[in-house]
Amino acid sequence: MAYIKDIEINMDALLCCLILIIVFIPSAKTQDTAVLQGDFYLAGLFQIFSDEHCTQEVDVISVRNFEAVKWTIKTLNKANYIPGLTLGLEGFPTCNVHGRALEHVTRIINRKLHNTSDTRLTPIIGLIGPEYSQEAIDTSTYISSFGENNLLLQTLFSATASSLSDGTKYQNLLRVIPEDRKQTSVIVSLMESLAWNYIGVVYENNSYGVGNYLELKKLANTRDICIAFESALSIKNGIVSSEQMKTAIQSLIFHSESRIVGLVVFASTKTAEILLNIADNLKFRLGMIFSEGSSDIGTTTLESFSIAKGAFYSSPPWLHFESFKVHWKSILTNKTIFNEEAASNPWLANVVSKFVSCNAHNESCSARENSMNFNVYEGYAILATMLNAKILKDLHRDSCGGQNGMCSEMNNTLKNSAYKLIKRGRRTHVSGENIPNDLNLPIAIQYTDMVDARVNGNKPEYEVYHFRDCVERVGEACLELVGEYNNETLHLKTELLRSYNEDGDGLAWPNILQAQCEEKKRCKSCQNVDLPSEIIFKKGDLYVAAVVPVYDKDTNDPLKCGDIRKANGWEVVEGIRFAVETANEKLGIFTNFFGSKKIGYIILNSCNQPLLIQSKLMKLFKESLKLTDGSQYSDIRKKILGFVGAYGSSISKAVASILQEYNFPQISYASTAAVLSNRTVYKYFLRTCTPDDKQALAMLNIVKTLNSSFIQIVYSEGTYGEGGRDAIVQNANKFKICIANKIEVKENHYQKIKDNLNKNPSATVVLLFLKSHVVRDVMTELHKTIKPWRYLFIGSEAFGTRMDVLADNPNLKGTITLSLQMKPLTGNSKFESYLYNRLNSIDTDINPWTKHYFEQKKSCYLAGSFDKHSGSKCSDIAEEYNDKDYQPELWTSFAINAMFALLQGSEKAFIELCGHESPSLCNRYTDKTEIEIVLEKIKAIKMVIDEKTTNSRVFDENGDGNIGYKIYQVQGSAADASTLTFVEIGRYTLDENGYSIHGKLIRDPFKMLPSECPNSVECQKCNQQISMETNSPTSKEDDGGSMVPIILGAVLGISVLALVVVSVVLCMVCRGCNRSNESLYLSPHFTNGHHPNAETEDSGYFANPLQAEGEHPQHIDMYPVRHYARQDANPNL
Incomplete structure (x- = not known):
C-alpha cells in the first residue's frame, strides 16, 4: 500500500444511494445487542458509540470492526468451514463508558455458569474484544478469577498494552495484533534515525497511554534519548480538555532549558485532533510521532491542520481484505444489501445517518463532503475471527472425526470445558490454507503457549507512515509508507522524509527538523550523571568480560569516578568489542568458531579504582547483571569464558583477587608491574604486555x-x-x-x-x-x-x-x-575501518561513552549534545579513522590480541572440557581442578604480533608478555x-x-x-x-x-x-x-681534552650501535670502565 489515500471511499459519489437508503432504515434500539444466528456464539465487545448514552455519536470505525467480524463469520459459514456447524455472533456496545465492558462480561459469565443445562440458550464459547487495553485488563482479570476450569477464551485485536502479554495473569487471552513493546521499539528507532534525542511525551492517563509512556521511557534511557517533558492527560467522558492540552503544548514552547520541538503522542484519534488544533492555533512548529492509537485519523482530518504535515505515524502492518472493502461499499450503496446486513448489525443505520447533514426527507437536503478511511484494526478483527474459527475447526476434527455437525464430545467441551479452547488456542497455527478465497490471509500466525503470536509472511513487523505532499499526486497530501521494522531494525526511506515551515515549503532529508537541545543551551536535566556506571552488554550464548578504565578515578573518593580519559580508555573498549565482533563473523581462523553459538560481551568501567571494580565484580557474580533499561540477567557468571583486564597494575591485582576465587582466567593488556609475575599469588593471571x-x-x-x-x-x-x-x-x-x-x-x-x-x-x-x-x-x-x-x-x-x-x-x-x-592479529586497517563505521553510526551504537569521550577530547560538542552553551560544533569525528597512516593508541593492540587469545584459547578448552556441541558452559570449565587446562590452552596461543610474518607465542611460560x-x-x-x-x-x-x-x-x-x-x-x-x-x-x-x-x-x-x-x-x-x-x-670525570657535550654532528654516545650488514658490532666507551652492551639482573651476564 503506497499511501492511505488510495484506500478511502469518497462518499460524494455515493450520496444519492445513501439518501435513498436512509428512508428505509428500520427502527432499532441502538443500545441493544446485535445478533448473528449460529450453533454457538462468539460475544463481541465493541465501543460502537462515543457517548455514554449509546445513542448520539456513533463510532464508525468500531461499527466497521464489528461488521468485519460478522462478515468473516458469514464467509466461513458459507464455505462450511466447520463441517455441518455455523458460528454465530452477539455484539455488545461498551459506549466509551468505564466499566461497561465488565458489566457485559459479568452477564456473559453468569449465563455461562448458571444456564449450561438450558438447551434453549445458544452457548457463548468465546469473546472477541474489547477494543481498549484497560477494558481488556478489567475483563480478563475478572474471567481469570474464576479459576482454570471456568475460563472463557478471549481474543484481542486492538488492545495492545504490553502488560496483557502476561499469560499467567491473564489466563484466558490470545492476541493477534503486535503488542506495544514492539511499537515503542519502532518509535525509539525512528527517533534515532531522525536524530531526535530531546523530546516531550503526552499520553492519555489510562492503561494504554501510561504503559506506552513507561515502556518508551525505559527504552529511551538506554539510547541516550531524553524525555525532557511529559504530561499525562486526564480523560472525562472520552475527551481530553482543550485547556489541559494547551498547557502541555505551552510547556514545550517555554521549557526552562530549551524549547522542545519533538513530541511523541500516545492517544486516541480524538485526543490527537485536539492536540493538532491547539498547536495549529499557537503557530508552533512541532515534529510529532503518533502511536497506532491515532492511526485511523485519516488524511481528510490531517489536511485541516497545517501543523500536521511532516508528522509520523507508527502502525502495525495493514492487513487488507479486498473482499471486505467491496462488502462495506455495497452496504453503503445498495439498499437491499444494507437492509440485509442491518438486520444483524443495527448500528449500520447510525453510520449512514452520520453522512447526512440534514433531514433526508427534505428535498433541499444535500450532503456535506466527507470520506471514510479503512482502519488498521479491521484486518486484525478479521484475523481474530479466523483464529477462533480455526480453534473450533480443530476441535471438531479431533472430537467428531469425519462426522458433520455437532457430536457429543464437542458439545460437552463447549458447554462444560470451554477452557480447553484456550490451551488449544495457545498451540494453534493459522495460515491461508483451506480457507475461502475471500479471506486471502496475507500472513500466518503461530502460537507457542504464549498470549502473543509469532507472525510469518511477507509483511513487516511494524510500519511507519509520514504525512507529506503526495509523491505521485501533485497538490495533495498523503500518508506515505516510509519505514518498515523487522528483526529489531527500522528500514527508513530517508529520501521521502520532509519537514515543512510555516509557509508550507518542504525541507528534504537531511535538513529536516531535529528534536535536540538548542544551540547555546545547556539541557542539564538530560545529562547522564551515571555515565561512568554504565555497562556495555551484547547478548550472546556465552560471554567474555573486560575491565577498562574509561574514566579516571576521583582522588577524593575510592568509590567514585573522575573525568573521562582522553587516551587509553575508549579506544581500548572498542578494540575489545572489535575482537569479539570479528570472531563472531566466523571467517578465516574463526570459521566454525564455537559452532553456531554467538559470543556476547560485558565491559565494565573500572575508573582506575580498585575498590570500585571489586564492588562491581561482586555484584555481577553474587546478584545479577542489571542494565539501565531495567533488564536483568541472572546467573551470567555461569556463562563467562574469561576476563580481559585490567589496565593499571593495581587494578589488575584487585581484579585478580576476585576472579581467581571463581576460577576465571584473566588476561591483562597493560599491567606491567613485575609483581604480577608471581604465579603463587596471581594464579590465573596472564598478560600480553611485558613486565x-x-x-x-x-x-x-x-x-x-x-x-x-x-x-x-x-x-x-x-x-x-x-x-x-x-x-x-x-x-x-x-x-x-x-x-x-x-x-x-x-x-x-x-x-x-x-x-x-x-x-x-x-x-x-x-x-x-x-x-x-x-x-x-x-x-x-x-x-x-x-x-x-x-x-x-x-x-x-x-x-x-x-x-x-x-x-x-x-x-x-x-x-x-x-x-x-x-x-593486532587482524592488522590496523581492519580495526580502523571498524572504528570509522562505528562513528558513522554513533547515534545507534551501544557504547554509552563515545559522545562524551570525543566532546572532551576535542573540546567541542556533537549535534546531539545536551551541553551546547559553549565551544563549537565538532567536525567529522570519524574522518581521523579514515586515514591510511592511522595508528592505534599504545595499549589498543595489546587489548585486541588479549581478547583474541582468550577467545581462541577458551574455545580449545571448551571443546576439550565441554564438547563442541555443548549448548552452554559446563561445570568442568570453571572447576578448580580443570582451570589449568584452560590456562594452558590460552598460554599456548600463537599469533603474528610484530613485524614478522610468522606466528609467535603471545605469552612466555610464566604467562607474561613475550614482546620487547x-x-x-x-x-x-x-x-x-x-x-x-x-x-x-x-x-x-x-x-x-x-x-x-x-x-x-x-x-x-x-x-x-x-x-x-x-x-x-x-x-x-x-x-x-x-x-x-x-x-x-x-x-x-x-x-x-x-x-x-x-x-x-x-x-x-x-x-x-x-x-x-x-x-x-x-x-x-x-x-x-x-x-x-x-x-x-x-666521580666527575672528563677525558680526551674536551667536554663530552661539545658540538659535534651527533652526540658521540655509542653503545653497540646497529651495525651495517657484514660489519662486526662495535663498542665505544667514553669511560675507562668496562660495561656490557646489555646488562641484565643476573650479575654473571
Whole structure:
C-alpha cells in the first residue's frame, strides 16, 4: 500500500444511494445487542458509540470492526468451514463508558455458569474484544478469577498494552495484533534515525497511554534519548480538555532549558485532533510521532491542520481484505444489501445517518463532503475471527472425526470445558490454507503457549507512515509508507522524509527538523550523571568480560569516578568489542568458531579504582547483571569464558583477587608491574604486555649508553609506578648507577615535582614511571615551571610514542622513551575501518561513552549534545579513522590480541572440557581442578604480533608478555626542526644480548649529559648506596613469606652499613684513599681534552650501535670502565 489515500471511499459519489437508503432504515434500539444466528456464539465487545448514552455519536470505525467480524463469520459459514456447524455472533456496545465492558462480561459469565443445562440458550464459547487495553485488563482479570476450569477464551485485536502479554495473569487471552513493546521499539528507532534525542511525551492517563509512556521511557534511557517533558492527560467522558492540552503544548514552547520541538503522542484519534488544533492555533512548529492509537485519523482530518504535515505515524502492518472493502461499499450503496446486513448489525443505520447533514426527507437536503478511511484494526478483527474459527475447526476434527455437525464430545467441551479452547488456542497455527478465497490471509500466525503470536509472511513487523505532499499526486497530501521494522531494525526511506515551515515549503532529508537541545543551551536535566556506571552488554550464548578504565578515578573518593580519559580508555573498549565482533563473523581462523553459538560481551568501567571494580565484580557474580533499561540477567557468571583486564597494575591485582576465587582466567593488556609475575599469588593471571623488570633493565642500559650514572626517578603512586621504581632500585647497583632522588607523584598534585627535581640539579637524567593518563599533565606542568630546561627524561612505555604528550611542549626534544608495540592479529586497517563505521553510526551504537569521550577530547560538542552553551560544533569525528597512516593508541593492540587469545584459547578448552556441541558452559570449565587446562590452552596461543610474518607465542611460560621494546628519541623532524617527532634509535628484545642502540641517531639538544655526581661528597654517598644495594636482597615478594630472611637481611644490612661508615671515616682521616679509575667511576670525570657535550654532528654516545650488514658490532666507551652492551639482573651476564 503506497499511501492511505488510495484506500478511502469518497462518499460524494455515493450520496444519492445513501439518501435513498436512509428512508428505509428500520427502527432499532441502538443500545441493544446485535445478533448473528449460529450453533454457538462468539460475544463481541465493541465501543460502537462515543457517548455514554449509546445513542448520539456513533463510532464508525468500531461499527466497521464489528461488521468485519460478522462478515468473516458469514464467509466461513458459507464455505462450511466447520463441517455441518455455523458460528454465530452477539455484539455488545461498551459506549466509551468505564466499566461497561465488565458489566457485559459479568452477564456473559453468569449465563455461562448458571444456564449450561438450558438447551434453549445458544452457548457463548468465546469473546472477541474489547477494543481498549484497560477494558481488556478489567475483563480478563475478572474471567481469570474464576479459576482454570471456568475460563472463557478471549481474543484481542486492538488492545495492545504490553502488560496483557502476561499469560499467567491473564489466563484466558490470545492476541493477534503486535503488542506495544514492539511499537515503542519502532518509535525509539525512528527517533534515532531522525536524530531526535530531546523530546516531550503526552499520553492519555489510562492503561494504554501510561504503559506506552513507561515502556518508551525505559527504552529511551538506554539510547541516550531524553524525555525532557511529559504530561499525562486526564480523560472525562472520552475527551481530553482543550485547556489541559494547551498547557502541555505551552510547556514545550517555554521549557526552562530549551524549547522542545519533538513530541511523541500516545492517544486516541480524538485526543490527537485536539492536540493538532491547539498547536495549529499557537503557530508552533512541532515534529510529532503518533502511536497506532491515532492511526485511523485519516488524511481528510490531517489536511485541516497545517501543523500536521511532516508528522509520523507508527502502525502495525495493514492487513487488507479486498473482499471486505467491496462488502462495506455495497452496504453503503445498495439498499437491499444494507437492509440485509442491518438486520444483524443495527448500528449500520447510525453510520449512514452520520453522512447526512440534514433531514433526508427534505428535498433541499444535500450532503456535506466527507470520506471514510479503512482502519488498521479491521484486518486484525478479521484475523481474530479466523483464529477462533480455526480453534473450533480443530476441535471438531479431533472430537467428531469425519462426522458433520455437532457430536457429543464437542458439545460437552463447549458447554462444560470451554477452557480447553484456550490451551488449544495457545498451540494453534493459522495460515491461508483451506480457507475461502475471500479471506486471502496475507500472513500466518503461530502460537507457542504464549498470549502473543509469532507472525510469518511477507509483511513487516511494524510500519511507519509520514504525512507529506503526495509523491505521485501533485497538490495533495498523503500518508506515505516510509519505514518498515523487522528483526529489531527500522528500514527508513530517508529520501521521502520532509519537514515543512510555516509557509508550507518542504525541507528534504537531511535538513529536516531535529528534536535536540538548542544551540547555546545547556539541557542539564538530560545529562547522564551515571555515565561512568554504565555497562556495555551484547547478548550472546556465552560471554567474555573486560575491565577498562574509561574514566579516571576521583582522588577524593575510592568509590567514585573522575573525568573521562582522553587516551587509553575508549579506544581500548572498542578494540575489545572489535575482537569479539570479528570472531563472531566466523571467517578465516574463526570459521566454525564455537559452532553456531554467538559470543556476547560485558565491559565494565573500572575508573582506575580498585575498590570500585571489586564492588562491581561482586555484584555481577553474587546478584545479577542489571542494565539501565531495567533488564536483568541472572546467573551470567555461569556463562563467562574469561576476563580481559585490567589496565593499571593495581587494578589488575584487585581484579585478580576476585576472579581467581571463581576460577576465571584473566588476561591483562597493560599491567606491567613485575609483581604480577608471581604465579603463587596471581594464579590465573596472564598478560600480553611485558613486565616492568625487563623495562627497568632497558632503561638502565640506556643510562649507561648515555655515559651517565647519577639519576632521579619520578614515579606514580600505586603498583605500576612503585613497581617500576623498585625494579630500577634493585638493579641500579649492577650498572653502578646512583639514584639521587625518588619522587612520588600523586594524581592532580604536580606542582612540587619541579622543586623536588631541583634538589639534585646535577642528576639531569630522569627516569619516568608515570601512569599513562598523567604523563601529559606532568610533562606539561614541568614544561611550564622548569626554566631553564636542564633535564633529559627517559620515559617508560606509558610515555611511548604519544604525540599528545609532545604537543605544546618543545623542551621535550631529546627525551628518550620506550615503547611496547604489538600488531593486532587482524592488522590496523581492519580495526580502523571498524572504528570509522562505528562513528558513522554513533547515534545507534551501544557504547554509552563515545559522545562524551570525543566532546572532551576535542573540546567541542556533537549535534546531539545536551551541553551546547559553549565551544563549537565538532567536525567529522570519524574522518581521523579514515586515514591510511592511522595508528592505534599504545595499549589498543595489546587489548585486541588479549581478547583474541582468550577467545581462541577458551574455545580449545571448551571443546576439550565441554564438547563442541555443548549448548552452554559446563561445570568442568570453571572447576578448580580443570582451570589449568584452560590456562594452558590460552598460554599456548600463537599469533603474528610484530613485524614478522610468522606466528609467535603471545605469552612466555610464566604467562607474561613475550614482546620487547623499541627505543625512541624525541627529535625535530627532517622537514621542520621545530616540529617534534619520535625517531627510533634502538631496541631491547627479550633475547640474550638483545639491547642495541644506533648511536649516530641520538641527539642531545640541551647538552645536559653526562649526568654524574657533582662532587666528592655526593659521589661517596653513591658509592655507599651501591655497596648497600649490592649486599641487600634484590627481589621483592608481593605477599607473605617467612620473616627470617627479612630479619637476617636487616641485620646484614646494618652490619654492612656500619662497616662502610667506618671505612669512610678512616679514609677521610688518613687522606690517603686516592681513588683508582675503578673507584672513581661515580666521580666527575672528563677525558680526551674536551667536554663530552661539545658540538659535534651527533652526540658521540655509542653503545653497540646497529651495525651495517657484514660489519662486526662495535663498542665505544667514553669511560675507562668496562660495561656490557646489555646488562641484565643476573650479575654473571
